Amino acid sequence: MAFAAFGSSSGPVEQAPRRRSWVAVVLLLPGLAYLALFFLTPFISLILTSLQTPVEFGDVGQFQQAFKIENYAIVVGQYWPHFLRAFGYALAATFFALVISYPLAYFIGVKARRWPLLQALMLTLVIAPFFISFLLRTLAWKALMSDETPLVQALKALSIIPGDGHLTGTAFSVIFGLTYNFIPFMTLPLYTTLERLDTRYLEAGSDLYASPATTFWRVTVPLSMPGIVSGTLLTFIPASGDYINASASFLGSAQTQMVGNVIETNFLGLLNYPAASALSVILMGIILLVVGIYVKRSGTEDLL
Numbered sequence: 001m002a003f004a005a006f007g008s009s010s011g012p013v014e015q016a017p018r019r020r021s022w023v024a025v026v027l028l029l030p031g032l033a034y035l036a037l038f039f040l041t042p043f044i045s046l047i048l049t050s051l052q053t054p055v056e057f058g059d060v061g062q063f064q065q066a067f068k069i070e071n072y073a074i075v076v077g078q079y080w081p082h083f084l085r086a087f088g089y090a091l092a093a094t095f096f097a098l099v100i101s102y103p104l105a106y107f108i109g110v111k112a113r114r115w116p117l118l119q120a121l122m123l124t125l126v127i128a129p130f131f132i133s134f135l136l137r138t139l140a141w142k143a144l145m146s147d148e149t150p151l152v153q154a155l156k157a158l159s160i161i162p163g164d165g166h167l168t169g170t171a172f173s174v175i176f177g178l179t180y181n182f183i184p185f186m187t188l189p190l191y192t193t194l195e196r197l198d199t200r201y202l203e204a205g206s207d208l209y210a211s212p213a214t215t216f217w218r219v220t221v222p223l224s225m226p227g228i229v230s231g232t233l234l235t236f237i238p239a240s241g242d243y244i245n246a247s248a249s250f251l252g253s254a255q256t257q258m259v260g261n262v263i264e265t266n267f268l269g270l271l272n273y274p275a276a277s278a279l280s281v282i283l284m285g286i287i288l289l290v291v292g293i294y295v296k297r298s299g300t301e302d303l304l
Helices: 002-050 070-109 116-131 134-144 150-157 171-194 199-207 212-223 225-240 259-269 273-298
Strands: none
Touching: 002 273, 070 116, 070 171, 070 225, 070 259, 070 273, 116 171, 134 171, 171 225, 199 212, 212 225, 225 273, 259 273
16 A cells, blocks of 8 residues: 555656646747747748849849859859948947947946936936837938038038038948947846946945956946847847948938848849848848857857
8 A cells, every 4th residue: 555655646746847848848839930930931031032043034023943052152242342331330339339328327227226216217218219210210310410400510610521521421420320229229238237236346346445447347347248248239230230321311322331221222122132132141140150259258158
């Protein structure tokens, strides 16, 4: 009886982990199905499209399935300046967004703790741009930077801009637009990290006769590194593929176009779907490579 009771009680204990594993699989199925339908399937279609070749004697936009790997070499040889411009603009915008956002996030997350109402108000001001369309914000800056505005006239009077120069259609305006539009994406991850910062570490640095600059670089920055990495990734990745700010219809010109602009032109204008797909795959691959190296070097692999 004792052995039977022991055997009957041990059976469910051994089966419990297996039952829990099946429950976990069932709970994961909707998410896996969503990823397969809306990410994996379009990605496979994108790769297949990038290898297509035009239909002989066909109309514009007609392609047939092939394995034309030369499409990648063609688009790289033709559009490599746009890749350099895209990553250069994105890197500059990420740097300026970090320089602007870090003091702001530090004040909201650390200094404003004693004033909850002020902290809430400043957080609201950071989030407020999300309530306005990305396009409308960019168009507003185009209007503010047009030649007839007092801002541009004052810059010309101070000889900062030549008399026949323009503010829009330049690399400065594109980088400015990218920085402005992605500042919230940089500030919020920094704030969430700095808001949890234990200020006793800062007090300990002061007690050990460290200067404020030393305490900042040796204590604050290392402890806020997860927020820095998250913010820079959330800024750099979408900025690299942005095609709004650099468009001639907004803040850019034909000389400032990024790779996102040529993808849009090839896909919607020229109907060259293989070129647009190849550019998209290359852009995605470069971003993944850069992000992987950056996260590895920063020592925050747990973010991936």
